[in-house]
Amino acid sequence: MLETPDEVTALQALLDASRTSSSDHLRDIVNDEHTLSASDLVTLLTGMKVLSVATVTARAEPRISALDGHFLHGTWTFGTAGTAAKAVHLSKRPAVSVAHVDGEQLAVFSHGQAEQLDPHHDAWSETIEHWTAHYGSSPLTWGPDIRMYRLRPQWMVGYAADRASLLEPRTEPSGADSAGSSGGGSGTESAV
Numbered sequence: 001m002l003e004t005p006d007e008v009t010a011l012q013a014l015l016d017a018s019r020t021s022s023s024d025h026l027r028d029i030v031n032d033e034h035t036l037s038a039s040d041l042v043t044l045l046t047g048m049k050v051l052s053v054a055t056v057t058a059r060a061e062p063r064i065s066a067l068d069g070h071f072l073h074g075t076w077t078f079g080t081a082g083t084a085a086k087a088v089h090l091s092k093r094p095a096v097s098v099a100h101v102d103g104e105q106l107a108v109f110s111h112g113q114a115e116q117l118d119p120h121h122d123a124w125s126e127t128i129e130h131w132t133a134h135y136g137s138s139p140l141t142w143g144p145d146i147r148m149y150r151l152r153p154q155w156m157v158g159y160a161a162d163r164a165s166l167l168e169p170r171t172e173p174s175g176a177d178s179a180g181s182s183g184g185g186s187g188t189e190s191a192v
Contacts, residue, residue: 002126003042003074011074011156012038018155029159036158038074040167041108045071045100048134051078054097055089063089069100070130075151076100076110077117077127082145090114090149098151105166110156117148124148 003011015038019030036044051069054062065086067078076098080087090096096114101107117124127148132138139146160166 002072002130007074008038008042011041014153014156015041015158018157021155022157026157030157034159034161034163036106036108036160036163040160040163041071041158042074044106044166045108049100049102051076052099052101053078053086054099055086056093056095057085057089058092069098070127070134072127072130072150073123075153077123077131077148077150079131079139079146079148081143082147087147090116090147096151105161107159108156109159110151110153112151112153112155114149115152117150123150 015035019027019035022030047070049069049071051067052064053067054064056062063085065084067080069076069078071077078098094113094115095111097109097111099107099109115121117127127150128138128140131148139148
């Protein structure tokens with residue numbers, strides 16, 4: 001949880017505005033009983049989370065793939081190789097949809113712009129340090145052209161089937177990796 005109070009406030013404003021502007025159908029599902037707040041999200045979205053990231057081809061055809069994601073400062077960070085189709089899509093069409101779904105228990109859906117990070121970006125050092133601490137190696141060592149992104153969300157909602165039980169402290173089995181790491185590897189991309 002690296003979020004500042006101002007970032008949590010901004011995230012809550014985005015969640016509220018997104019839900020208010022959503023369709024009746026979505027509001028029927030993500031109703032008051034099943035909505036996750038900004039504080040809930042920054043508590044629940046620690047460690048690596050598998051993201052479904054949707055990009056668009058030049059022919060306006062959607063493409064989706066799974067990536068490792070880390071929720072930092074109230075938004076997602078994710079990475080991929082520069083040779084990946086999604087990196088090509090994002091360089092020309094940065095509009096993206098990002099979802100994290102954990103069974104039927106939790107879901108976070110967001111739309112926005114993928115912002116490619118570079119060493120001159122304010123978020124670069126902290127993002128690389130966070131990813132390096134999590135995986136035990138810098139993502140920049142995982143290939144010759146690793147690209148790191150941060151989502152600039154324009155719309156986001158969080159859903160919980162049972163918010164109270166989801167927020168109960170979870171006990172990890174003995175010897176489990178509470179950070180959620182799969183034990184190394186590049187981890188940047190779960191599927192192509």
